Amino acid sequence: MRDDDGVEWLTAEAGEAAGLPIPGRPDHALATVAPPFTGSPETISAGARRRPLSPTWSRRLRWGAVLIAAVALVGGAIQLARLHARPSASQLAAQQDLVSRIVGAATPVELQPVIARGVADGSCRPVTGDSMTSRVNVAVVPRLANYVSFDQSETFEAGSSLCAATVRLHGVGGVVLVVSVETPFNEPARSLYVSRSVSTGRVQALSRVTPDGWRVVVGAIGPAKNLPSRAQLAAIAADPGLTW
Structure with a gap:
């Protein structure tokens, strides 16, 4: 019993x-x-086969495998994109050169108004009309209304051929904007942007080589919250009135 x-x-x-x-x-x-x-309803005897999974569980397993594969593919694509986005050694060097150029040009020391080049290489061009300060003001003020130019430097070849010019402007909150233009060299068209912290604040700068070889550099240094945006720097660099 x-x-x-x-x-x-x-x-x-x-x-x-x-x-x-x-x-x-x-x-x-x-x-x-x-x-x-110790057995289970799905076990017939020792060594017997288990009953096959139900259609519901089979679907769940298949969708789980698909989901795992999709996650793996997305993760691999992200890693590959990061590798491609990482700048090369030459790009890093060019960015550092651009930062150093803006930091050096924004020092409190007054720029030398006129620099004479003793060697003529044919790259410099005669300039007529407005001064470089006026040209830069026309390019900058419509985009950055509160910026005021305070000095400039021009490099001349023999006669009236202008090779390069740099104009500096004061902006809001202690920002200094530097605009430099150089006559064409044998360089391909390209654009480089950098944003980097330095000891005196932050630098945001853009260097543009036009299709006909002119190099235009526009950069600002100061508190990050007061700096011009990348779009504003690019618009200034693309202004056709900066070349002669």
Whole structure:
């Protein structure tokens, strides 16, 4: 006889019939515990096959595999994009040169108004009309209304051929804007932008070589919150009135 706990109770008579030793009184009862059930409904016998997964679980496993593969592909694409976006050694050197140029040009020392070049290489061009300060003001003020020029430097070849010019402007919050223009060299058209912290604040600068070889550099140094945006620097550098 089995009770609610799975315990099978044998009477003395049943024990004797089964050949079990019965100590004590004749009506003494022995208890045996049925072994726990270790199988599962899906197991037929030792070494038997398990029943196949249901269609629902099969779909879930397939979608899980697809999701894992998609995540792996996206992660690989992001890593590859980062590698391609990382600047080369030559680009890093060009960025550092641009930062050093703006930092050097923004020093408190007054620029030398006129610099004469003793060697003529044919790259300089005669200039007529407005001064470089006027040209720069026309390019800058419509985009940065509160900027005021305070000095300039021009490099001349023999006669009236102008090779390069630099104009500096004061902006809001102690920002100094530097605009430099150089006559064409044998260089391909390209553009370089850099934004970097320095000891005196932050530098944001853009260097542009036009399709016909002119190099225009526009950069600002000062508190980061007061600096012109990249779009403003690019618009100034693209102004056609800066070349002669």
